[in-house]
Amino acid sequence: MTTHRLLPLLAACVFSAAAQAATPDSCDAERVQLQVLGSGGPELNDQRASTSYLIWLDGKARVMVDVGGGSSLNFEKSGARFADLDAVLFTHLHVDHSADWPVFVKGGFFTGRDRDLPVYGPYGNHLLPAVDKFQEALLGLGWSYLSNYLVNDERAAYKLPATVVNAEDTVWFQSLERVTLKGLNVNHGPLPAVAWRVEAAGCSIVFSGDTSATSDNLTRLATSADLLVAHNAIPEAATGVARRLHMPPSRIGEIAAQAGVKKLVLSHRMLRTLERESDTLREIRKNYQGPVDFADDLSKYAL
Incomplete structure (x- = not known):
C-alpha cells in the first residue's frame, strides 16, 4: 500500500481509538447500589449513626467507606456480610468516621472471613496519624488482643494491610478484582x-468526606460521577471553624x-442542618438542578 493511501487509514484508526477512549463506560445500574449505614456526625442526640457507607455490587457489600459509631449495628441490619468486603476506605480519622x-x-x-481485607486512608500530620499508624495504635496498643490481625500470626485467618494515600495533584488509584478505587486529598x-x-x-x-472544598480536587474527582455523596454538616450562614x-x-x-x-445525596447531617432542608436545597438549586436526596440511616440508592 502506498504512503498516501496509508496515511488516511492510520488517521481514521487513530480517530476511532480516540473516540472509543473518550466514550465513558455505561453504568450497569441494576448491579450497583449505595447504602448509608450512618447519616449523622459526631453528635449524641441526633438519633443517627455516625458516618459510614456501603457499596453493593451484584447483591453483595463489597466496599465500606468510613466506620463511625453505630455503623456496626446498621451493618448487621443491612444484611451485609463482613466476609464479602473487598476494601475499607477512610476519608479521615476523626472519631465519627x-x-x-x-x-x-x-x-x-x-x-x-479467610482472606485479607485491605484498608486505605489518609496520610498523617501532627494532628492525626496516617491510616497505617492509626490502625497499629488502635489494634496493637489500644486493644492489643487484636494485634494478630496486623502481623504474621497464625491465629488470624486474615490480615488488614493498610495503604496510605497522599494525592494532592494526581489522582491515586488502585484496581481490585471487582472495583477500582480513586482518591484525592481534600481540605478539612x-x-x-x-x-x-x-x-x-x-x-x-x-x-x-468532611471538607471545606476550597480546592477543586473534589470537583475533579467527581467529574461525570453517577452519584456524589456530599456532607451537609453546616448551614449556609456558618462561619469560623465550622466553615473552615x-x-x-x-x-x-x-x-x-x-x-x-447525575445524582446528589446529602449525608453527615447535623443538628445545625436538620430541619433546614428547604434552605439547603434552595442554595443548591442556584447551581445544580439534578436529583437531590437527604440521607437517613439505612437509606439505599440505586444508580
Missing part, C-alpha cells in the same frame, strides 16, 4: 483527608454542577 473499626475487626473473627482545615471515588460495573460513586472544616450548601451545588454529577 472511625470509632467502630475495632468492633468490625473483633466481630470479623466470628464471620468465617488542617486535618489530613481524602475524597474517594469507587467505580464498579461502569458506575461511579464519589464520597466527599466544611462546605456550605452553595459550594455543594457548585461542585455538583461543575462536575456534572
Whole structure:
C-alpha cells in the first residue's frame, strides 16, 4: 500500500481509538447500589449513626467507606456480610468516621472471613496519624488482643494491610478484582483527608468526606460521577471553624454542577442542618438542578 493511501487509514484508526477512549463506560445500574449505614456526625442526640457507607455490587457489600459509631449495628441490619468486603476506605480519622473499626475487626473473627481485607486512608500530620499508624495504635496498643490481625500470626485467618494515600495533584488509584478505587486529598482545615471515588460495573460513586472544598480536587474527582455523596454538616450562614472544616450548601451545588454529577445525596447531617432542608436545597438549586436526596440511616440508592 502506498504512503498516501496509508496515511488516511492510520488517521481514521487513530480517530476511532480516540473516540472509543473518550466514550465513558455505561453504568450497569441494576448491579450497583449505595447504602448509608450512618447519616449523622459526631453528635449524641441526633438519633443517627455516625458516618459510614456501603457499596453493593451484584447483591453483595463489597466496599465500606468510613466506620463511625453505630455503623456496626446498621451493618448487621443491612444484611451485609463482613466476609464479602473487598476494601475499607477512610476519608479521615476523626472519631465519627472511625470509632467502630475495632468492633468490625473483633466481630470479623466470628464471620468465617479467610482472606485479607485491605484498608486505605489518609496520610498523617501532627494532628492525626496516617491510616497505617492509626490502625497499629488502635489494634496493637489500644486493644492489643487484636494485634494478630496486623502481623504474621497464625491465629488470624486474615490480615488488614493498610495503604496510605497522599494525592494532592494526581489522582491515586488502585484496581481490585471487582472495583477500582480513586482518591484525592481534600481540605478539612488542617486535618489530613481524602475524597474517594469507587467505580464498579461502569458506575461511579464519589464520597466527599468532611471538607471545606476550597480546592477543586473534589470537583475533579467527581467529574461525570453517577452519584456524589456530599456532607451537609453546616448551614449556609456558618462561619469560623465550622466553615473552615466544611462546605456550605452553595459550594455543594457548585461542585455538583461543575462536575456534572447525575445524582446528589446529602449525608453527615447535623443538628445545625436538620430541619433546614428547604434552605439547603434552595442554595443548591442556584447551581445544580439534578436529583437531590437527604440521607437517613439505612437509606439505599440505586444508580
